[in-house]
Amino acid sequence: MRHNPADVYEVQPELCAGCLICQLRCSYAFHHEFNPSMARISIAPSGGIYGQGRMVSFTPECTACDLCVKHCGYGALKFRDQS
Amino acid sequence: MNNNVGFAGRILYVDLTTGQIRKEPLDVRTASQVIGGWGMNALLAYDLIKPGVHAYAPENPIIVGAGVLVGTLSPCCDKVFATYKCPATHVVGTAVGGNKLGATLKWAGYDHVVVTGESPTPVYLKVVDDDVEICDASAIWGKNIDEATDVLSRERGAGAAVACIGPAGERLVNTAMVLINKCSTFGRTMGGVLGSKKLKAIVVEGTRGLQVADGRRFMKTVDALTESHRQDPLREQWIKLGLYFILPVWAKAGHFIANDGAEVYPENEAVERFGPAVYEKLKRRSEACAACMAGDKVVLDLREGKFAGATASFSCPLVAVLAFGVKCRLETLDQAFACLDLANRYGLDALGLANMVDWAVGLYEKGIISIADTGGLPLRRDYETSVILIEQAARNERFGAILAAGWLAAIRRFGPDAERYATHVKGGDPDFDPRVTFGVETLGQATNPRGAHDMPAGGIMIALGRQPEFFAKMARRMGFPENENLSLEPPGANLGRYLAHYENWCTVLNGLGICFRMQSSRLYDAAACAELYTAATGIDVTPTQLVEAAERAYNVYRAVNALHGFGRKDDRFPEKWLKGALRLGERELRLTDYFKTAPVHPNDFERMLDDYYDEKGWDVATGVPTREKLIELGLEKIAADFP
Ligand code: SF4
Ligand code: SF4
Ligand code: SF4
Numbered sequence: 001m002r003h004n005p006a007d008v009y010e011v012q013p014e015l016c017a018g019c020l021i022c023q024l025r026c027s028y029a030f031h032h033e034f035n036p037s038m039a040r041i042s043i044a045p046s047g048g049i050y051g052q053g054r055m056v057s058f059t060p061e062c063t064a065c066d067l068c069v070k071h072c073g074y075g076a077l078k079f080r081d082q083s
Numbered sequence: 084m085n086n087n088v089g090f091a092g093r094i095l096y097v098d099l100t101t102g103q104i105r106k107e108p109l110d111v112r113t114a115s116q117v118i119g120g121w122g123m124n125a126l127l128a129y130d131l132i133k134p135g136v137h138a139y140a141p142e143n144p145i146i147v148g149a150g151v152l153v154g155t156l157s158p159c160c161d162k163v164f165a166t167y168k169c170p171a172t173h174v175v176g177t178a179v180g181g182n183k184l185g186a187t188l189k190w191a192g193y194d195h196v197v198v199t200g201e202s203p204t205p206v207y208l209k210v211v212d213d214d215v216e217i218c219d220a221s222a223i224w225g226k227n228i229d230e231a232t233d234v235l236s237r238e239r240g241a242g243a244a245v246a247c248i249g250p251a252g253e254r255l256v257n258t259a260m261v262l263i264n265k266c267s268t269f270g271r272t273m274g275g276v277l278g279s280k281k282l283k284a285i286v287v288e289g290t291r292g293l294q295v296a297d298g299r300r301f302m303k304t305v306d307a308l309t310e311s312h313r314q315d316p317l318r319e320q321w322i323k324l325g326l327y328f329i330l331p332v333w334a335k336a337g338h339f340i341a342n343d344g345a346e347v348y349p350e351n352e353a354v355e356r357f358g359p360a361v362y363e364k365l366k367r368r369s370e371a372c373a374a375c376m377a378g379d380k381v382v383l384d385l386r387e388g389k390f391a392g393a394t395a396s397f398s399c400p401l402v403a404v405l406a407f408g409v410k411c412r413l414e415t416l417d418q419a420f421a422c423l424d425l426a427n428r429y430g431l432d433a434l435g436l437a438n439m440v441d442w443a444v445g446l447y448e449k450g451i452i453s454i455a456d457t458g459g460l461p462l463r464r465d466y467e468t469s470v471i472l473i474e475q476a477a478r479n480e481r482f483g484a485i486l487a488a489g490w491l492a493a494i495r496r497f498g499p500d501a502e503r504y505a506t507h508v509k510g511g512d513p514d515f516d517p518r519v520t521f522g523v524e525t526l527g528q529a530t531n532p533r534g535a536h537d538m539p540a541g542g543i544m545i546a547l548g549r550q551p552e553f554f555a556k557m558a559r560r561m562g563f564p565e566n567e568n569l570s571l572e573p574p575g576a577n578l579g580r581y582l583a584h585y586e587n588w589c590t591v592l593n594g595l596g597i598c599f600r601m602q603s604s605r606l607y608d609a610a611a612c613a614e615l616y617t618a619a620t621g622i623d624v625t626p627t628q629l630v631e632a633a634e635r636a637y638n639v640y641r642a643v644n645a646l647h648g649f650g651r652k653d654d655r656f657p658e659k660w661l662k663g664a665l666r667l668g669e670r671e672l673r674l675t676d677y678f679k680t681a682p683v684h685p686n687d688f689e690r691m692l693d694d695y696y697d698e699k700g701w702d703v704a705t706g707v708p709t710r711e712k713l714i715e716l717g718l719e720k721i722a723a724d725f726p
Contacts, residue, residue, distance in 0.1 A: 017378040019371035020183070024156045027292065028302070034155050035190060035292025036242055044241035049233045050265050051382055051396050053368075071309075073376045074322065074369060 003064035008080055013056045016076035018043060022068030029067055041068055087111075088296040089151055089620030090119060094127075095193045095215060097208060099280050100141055100200030104215050109194050115622050116717065118594025118629065120150035121177060122636030123195060124166040128175055129639055129721060131197065134646045138170035139255060139279035141201035147188070147285070148196075150596015154189030154293040154373070156305045157615055158312055159603030161186050161372035162596040163263075168647075169272045169533075171257035171435075171489030172510030175643045176533035177593075180261070180269030182380065182398075184244040185596060186373035190289025198282065207235065207284040212291050220283040224253065227428040232265045235286050243288040249430025252278040254479040257489045258432040266370055266380050266396040271432040271512070272489070296621030304614045308606050312376045321602045322369065325379020326401055327362050330354070336547050337519040337667050339409045343445030344506050344516065344659050346666040348409045357404040361416045370396055377602040388421030388470070395424040405514075406437035412464035422469050429477035431487060435512045439486040439493065440464070440472055442505060451500045457482045506657045509534035509649070517656070518665045518672040520547055521683060523585045526578055529654045530586070530695060530706075532644040542601045543585075544677055551678075554581070561588035562609030562630040568698070573678040579694030590633035635716045638708050641701070642721050651706030654692060661685045 023039035031038045040062040046052040056076060058064075069077040096105040114123045124146050131144045146166040153161055163185030166177045188196065191212050198208065202217070205224035209216045223231040228249040235245045244264055251259035252274025259274025270276075277283070295301045312318065320328045333339065334353035341348040365386070371378025382396045397403065400420070408419035426433035440462075446452045447462040454461060458481045462468060475483025485493055490507040506513060511534020517525035522544020528535040543549070543557055554571040563569055563584040571581055591612050592604055609626035617623050624632070662685070664671040674683040683691075696703045700712035713722035 015368060017369040017371040017375075018183075019375050019378055020186075020373050021156065021376070024374060028156065028298070031292075032298055033292040033294045035290065037190075037290035038292065042241070045236060048237035048240060050236055050245075051229075051394050074371070074378065 005058040005062045005064045008064055009058075009069050010078045010080045011056050012076050012078070013054050015074050016043065016054045016056050017074045018054060019074065021071050021073070022077060025067050025071050029065070088294050089616075089622075090114065091154075091189045091192050091194045091293065093193050094195040094197065095210065097196065097198045097215070097217070098200040099198065099202040099206065099217065099282060102217055104217075106193075106213075106215075111620075111622075114194070115620065116632060117636035117639060118151060118591070118616075118632045119194065120148055120153070120596055121164045121590065121593035122632065122639070124148040124164050124177055125636055125639040125643060127195065127197065128166045129643050131199075132166070132168055132175050132643065132647075134648070136168055138168045138173070138276055141280065142199060143168045143276060144197050144199045145273070145276055145280075146195065146197050149185030149188050149194060151594060152615055152619055153185040153596035155295060155301070155619060156374050157595070157597070158305065158308050158606055159372070159375045159377060159598045159600075160596050161374055162593065162598055163188065163269070164593065165261075165270050165273055167270070167273060167276050170255075170275050171272045172491065172534050173647070174509055174533055174649060175647055176272070177640065178270030178273055179593070179599070180246070180263045180267045181372040181598065182244065182263045182267035182370070183373045184246050184263045184267075184269070184285075184287060187242065187244040187287040187289045189293050190291060191287055192289065192291045196285070198280065198285075201279065202281040205281045205283055207286060208282065209239075210285070210287045211239075212289060223283055225250065228262050228430050229265055229428050231283060232262075235284055236264075239286055239288055242290075243286055245284055245286050247284040247430075248274045248277045248282075249428060249477070251275075251430045251477045251479070251487070253283075254477075255279055256431065256476060256479050256484070256487045257492065258435045258487050259430050260432045262427060262430065264396075265427070267372070267398045268432075271435055274430045295619040297618045301615060301618035304611055304618065308611060309376065312606055315602070317602070318377075321377040321379065324359055324362070325369065325377070325381065326399060326600060326602075327359055327379075330358055330401060330404065332546075337665075337672065338515060338545070339405065340516050340519075340665070341409050341412070341441075343441050343504060344657075344663070344665065347519070347668075347672075349668075353404070353409070356414070357408050357416045357419065362400065365416065365420065367394065372598065375598065375603065377600075379600065379602065383420065385417075385420060385424055387415070387417035388425060390424060390428070391421070395420065395427070397423060397427070402434055406434045407469055410437040410441035410464070411466070411469045413466050413469070418466045422466070422473060425470065425473050429473065431473065431476055434514075435489070436473065436476055436487060437469075438506065438512050439490070440469060443482075443486060445504055446497065446501050449504075451504075452497055456497070503658060506659065507535060508655060508657070509653050511535040515545060516665060517660055518674050520545060520677060521578070521674060522677050523578065523582045526582050526691060526695075527586065529656055529692070530582065532641055532649060551576075558584070560608040561585065562591070562626045563588075571677070573676060573680045576676055576678065577694060578677070579691035580698040583695050583698035586637055587630050587633040590637045591629055594633060594636060631716075635718060638713060638716055638718065639721065642708050642713065642718075642725065645707040646724065651692065651696065651704065654706055656688060661688060
C-alpha cells in the first residue's frame with residue numbers, strides 16, 4: 001500500500017545542503033540512471049534564488065520507499081517519530 | 084535518455100565571435116588514455132592553446148570539463164575543471180570548481196565545453212540539454228556575482244548551475260575569478276578571460292541524465308564508500324564544521340603565516356578571534372557539491388560591512404581567516420567574512436589579494452615603496468585599508484589595481500628589492516609554507532605547472548608528526564609502484580621521488596572528479612577508483628593502468644606548459660623559504676625535512692628536484708618531458724614536438 005510521504009517523513013528544508021543524493025538515489029532506483037529531473041523528490045532553491053534556502057517536496061509518484069530518507073546525511077529528511 | 088555510459092559522450096564548442104555552436108562526439112578511446120575529465124582538458128589544451136597567445140585574445144579558449152564520475156553517486160565527486168592561459172601568470176593552468184556545474188553538464192549530455200572568440204556585446208551562454216544559446220547579458224553586465232546569479236537562476240529555475248563573473252572580471256582584472264552558484268571558486272585568474280570574451284556567465288541545466296555500464300557493480304562500490312564515510316569517527320565534525328574544524332590544529336602547527344612571511348600568527352589569538360566557537364554562531368547551514376556527504380561549503384550571516392544583514396555563501400570559510408583575518412590582521416571573524424564576501428561579490432581572488440596586501444604593507448614599512456606609489460593611501464594591515472583595496476581592485480583602479488594585476492606585474496613595477504620579499508611560485512599563491520612542514524604538498528607547490536597551488540589529496544604531509552609507516556601505507560593506497568627508491572624513511576627521505584608519484588594520484592582524483600578535501604579524498608584508494616571507472620565506463624582498467632593513464636595526463640599538462648616556455652627554471656621556491664627564518668613564538672623555523680632531522684639547504688632542494696625529474700623520466704636539466712618518455716607513454720604525436 002502506498003504511504004503518503006508527508007505522513008512518514010519529516011522535512012526540514014532549512015537543513016538541506018543541496019547534495020542531491022536523495023534525487024540521485026531515487027532516479028537510480030526507479031530509472032537506472034542518475035537524473036535529478038526523474039526523481040520523485042524535488043529540491044529547488046527558494047524563490048529561485050541561491051543562498052535563501054531550499055524547498056523540498058515529494059512528487060505524487062513518490063511511493064515512500066524510504067531510500068532517499070535513509071541517505072540524507074544533513075538531517076533535512078527524517079522519519080517521523082511513529083510512537 | 085542518454086545512450087552513453089560514464090562519459091556523457093559529447094564536447095560542446097562555442098565560438099562567441101561567429102556565434103557558431105557545434106556538438107561533437109567525444110572520442111572516448113582517446114579520453115580514456117588520459118582518464119578523461121582533467122586529462123582530456125590537458126589534451127584539448129595541447130591542441131587549442133597556442134604558444135604565445137595572449138590570455139585575453141579571442142583565440143585563448145576556455146576549456147571546461149567534468150570529471151568522469153561526476154554526475155553519479157560516487158561520494159564527494161563533483162569537480163569540474165577549466166583550462167586556459169592565465170593572464171596573471173602566463174601558464175596554461177587548470178582550475179578546479181564544484182557545486183554542480185560539472186554534474187549539470189554531464190546531465191545535459193556534455194563532458195566538455197570549449198568557448199573561444201569574443202562577443203561584441205555582453206552575453207551569457209545557456210546550455211539546457213540540446214538547447215544551447217548565446218543570450219544577451221546587457222541587463223546583468225555590471226552587476227555583482229550575487230545579483231547576477233539571482234537573475235539568472237530565477238530565469239532558469241530549480242536545477243541550473245550558474246558560473247558567473249563580477250565587475251572585476253568585466254574590467255579585466257588579472258586575478259578576477261568565477262564563482263559557481265555564488266559559492267564555489269573557479270579559477271583564481273579566469274574571471275578576466277571570461278570578461279575579455281564579454282561572457283558574463285555560463286548557465287547549465289541537464290535533464291538527459293547519466294547511465295553507467297554496470298550499475299550493480301558500480302553501486303556496490305558506492306555503497307561501500309558511503310558506509311566507510313558513515314563510519315568515519317570525524318563525520319559529525321565534518322558535517323558540523325567542515326574543514327573549519329581543523330583551525331585550532333593548523334593554528335598550533337603554524338600554518339597561519341603572518342607579517343609577510345616573517346612570523347606565525349599567535350595560536351591563542353587565532354583560536355579566540357576566529358576559532359570554531361565564533362564561527363558556529365555565524366553559520367546557518369552547510370552547502371554541498373553534488374553527491375557530497377561531507378558538504379563543507381557554508382551559508383552564513385554577515386554582521387559587518389556593506390552587506391551586513393545579508394547572507395553569504397563561502398566555498399571555504401577558512402580562507403577568510405587565512406587570507407584577510409591573518410594577513411591583514413583583522414580584529415574579528417565578522418570583518419574577515421565581510422572582506423571575503425566583498426571580494427566574492429566583485430569576483431576577485433581573495434587569497435591572492437590578501438597575500439599581496441600583506442606584501443605591500445611590508446614593502447611600505449621597509450621604505451621600498453612610498454605613499455607616492457600607493458596614490459596617497461597609507462598602507463596598514465587593518466579592516467579599513469583592506470576594504471579600500473578590495474574596492475579599488477574590483478574597479479581596476481589606483482593602488483588596488485596594481486596588486487590585483489598579480490605578482491608578476493607588481494614585481495615588474497616595484498623592482499628587484501620588492502621581489503626579494505615576494506612569496507609566489509610562477510606568479511601563483513602558495514597555501515602552505517614549507518618551513519612549517521616540508522612535504523609533498525609544499526614541494527609540489529614548486530613543480531605544479533599552474534604555479535604554487537596545493538594538491539592536498541588528504542593533506543598527507545600538512546599534518547605534522549606522521550611516521551614513515553604511514554607514508555608507506557599511503558603509497559600503497561595511492562597506487563605507487565613497489566619501489567624502494569620511494570621510501571620516506573629518514574634520513575634521506577626521498578621527497579622528490581615520492582612527489583613524482585603523488586602527482587599521479589592527484590591526477591587520478593582529478594580525472595574522476597573526486598574532491599581533494601581531506602574528508603572526501605580519504606575515502607578513496609586506487610583500487611576503488613579503478614573499480615568505479617570500470618563499472619561506470621565499461622572500460623576495464625586495473626589500478627596500475629589507471630595510474631598510468633594519470634601519468635600520461637600529467638605529462639600532457641607539463642608538455643603544454645613546456646611549449647609555452649616553462650620548465651625547471653620556473654620550479655622555484657621563494658628566496659625566503661630557502662634562506663629565511665620564520666618566527667614561531669620564541670623559536671625560529673627554517674627549511675627542514677618533514678621528520679625534522681636535518682636542515683634542507685638550497686642545494687638539497689635542487690637535489691630533490693633532480694630526483695623528481697628523474698623519477699618522472701623527464702630531462703633533469705630542463706624539467707621538460709623527453710621524447711623518449713612521451714613515446715613510452717604512447718603520446719607519439721606530442722613526442723614529435725620534443726627533443
Ligand atoms: S539528501 Fe538531504 S541534504 Fe541532500 S539534497 Fe536531499 S534533502 Fe537536501
Ligand atoms: S521515498 Fe523513495 S520514491 Fe519517494 S522520493 Fe524518496 S526514494 Fe523516491
Ligand atoms: S568536501 Fe566541500 S568542496 Fe569537496 S565535494 Fe564536498 S562540499 Fe564540495
